[in-house]
Amino acid sequence: MMSNKIKLLILSFAVLFLSCDKIKSPFVENIVLDTTINVVRKILLEDYTGHTCPNCPTASAIIDSIKSVYPNNLIMMTIHAGYFAEPAAPPYTMDLRCSTGNELDDFFGISDVGNPNGMVNRVFFNNSRIINPNDWFSAFVMEQTANTPLIKINIQNNYYTDTRLLQTTISSQFITNINGTYKLAVYILEDSIIAPQRNNNPNIGSVPVINNYIHRNVLRGDFNGTFGDTLANGDIQSNYLVTKTYSKIINQQWNENQCYVLAYIYDASNYYILQTEIKKIKNTN
Numbered sequence: 299m300m301s302n303k304i305k306l307l308i309l310s311f312a313v314l315f316l317s318c319d320k321i322k323s324p325f326v327e328n329i330v331l332d333t334t335i336n337v338v339r340k341i342l343l344e345d346y347t348g349h350t351c352p353n354c355p356t357a358s359a360i361i362d363s364i365k366s367v368y369p370n371n372l373i374m375m376t377i378h379a380g381y382f383a384e385p386a387a388p389p390y391t392m393d394l395r396c397s398t399g400n401e402l403d404d405f406f407g408i409s410d411v412g413n414p415n416g417m418v419n420r421v422f423f424n425n426s427r428i429i430n431p432n433d434w435f436s437a438f439v440m441e442q443t444a445n446t447p448l449i450k451i452n453i454q455n456n457y458y459t460d461t462r463l464l465q466t467t468i469s470s471q472f473i474t475n476i477n478g479t480y481k482l483a484v485y486i487l488e489d490s491i492i493a494p495q496r497n498n499n500p501n502i503g504s505v506p507v508i509n510n511y512i513h514r515n516v517l518r519g520d521f522n523g524t525f526g527d528t529l530a531n532g533d534i535q536s537n538y539l540v541t542k543t544y545s546k547i548i549n550q551q552w553n554e555n556q557c558y559v560l561a562y563i564y565d566a567s568n569y570y571i572l573q574t575e576i577k578k579i580k581n582t583n
C-alpha cells in the first residue's frame with residue numbers, strides 16, 4: 299500500500315499545476331510455446347513536454363513518485379512536441395523533437411490542450427484520453443488493477459559499435475485467446491540527456507531555469523513507422539507467437555550507452571495499449 303509520505307508528495311506536486319534514418323527488415327515466425335510463463339503487466343505513460351514548459355519538471359517528479367510505488371510496472375516515454383519544445387533563445391537551443399513525436403502529438407492533439415499532459419496506455423480517464431499530471435497516479439492505478447496481462451513481449455538487441463547498427467528482435471506471445479487486430483510499434487529512446495529546462499518549482503530545482511536538467515527517456519524515432527505494423531488479426535489463439543526483427547543506424551549525436559528500444563502492442567480499433575517493454579541497446583545479456 300502507498301505510504302502517506304508518497305501520497306503527500308504527489309498531492310504537493312499536483313497543486314502546482316496551472317492547468318531518423320531507418321533500415322527495415324522484418325520477418326514473422328508463427329511458433330507455439332509453453333504458456334507457463336511469468337508475465338508482468340507493464341503500463342506506458344507518455345509524457346508530452348518541452349524545455350520551455352515551466353510546469354514540466356513537476357510532471358516528471360510525479361512520474362518518479364509513481365515509479366517509486368510501482369517500480370516494475372511503469373514504463374515512461376518523454377515526447378518533446380508542440381510550442382514548448384521548439385528551440386528558443388539561449389539557453390533553450392537544443393531540439394529534442396522528432397518526426398515520430400510530432401506525428402503522435404498531432405494525431406492525439408496533446409499540444410492543443412497544452413503541456414504538461416500525457417496518456418496512460420491511451421486509456422480514457424474522466425472522459426478524456428489526454429490526462430493532466432494531477433491524475434496520472436489515479437489513472438495508472440486504475441489501469442494497473444483493472445487488467446491482467448494478455449501478451450508477453452521479449453526484446454533482444456544486437457548492437458554493433460563500429461557501425462552503430464542496431465538490430466532488435468521483438469517476440470510477442472499472446473497468452474490468452476483474443477480477437478481483433480493488434481499492432482506492434484517499436485521506438486528508440488535516449489535517456490539522461492543533459493540540457494536546460496525552464497522550471498517554476500523550487501522544490502524540484504533552480505528557478506527559472508535548471509541548466510543541467512536530466513531529460514529522461516526521450517523519444518528519438520521509430521523502427522517501423524509512428525503507428526507500427528500489424529502483428530496479428532482475427533481469432534488469435536493462446537500461445538501464438540510472432541517474432542519480428544528491425545534494424546536502424548543509431549545517430550552519431552545520440553549517446554549509445556543511454557539508448558533503449560521500446561516496444562508496445564495496441565488494439566488497432568482504439569489505440570489502447572495492451573503491453574509494453576523496454577530494453578537497453580547495449581549490455582543486454
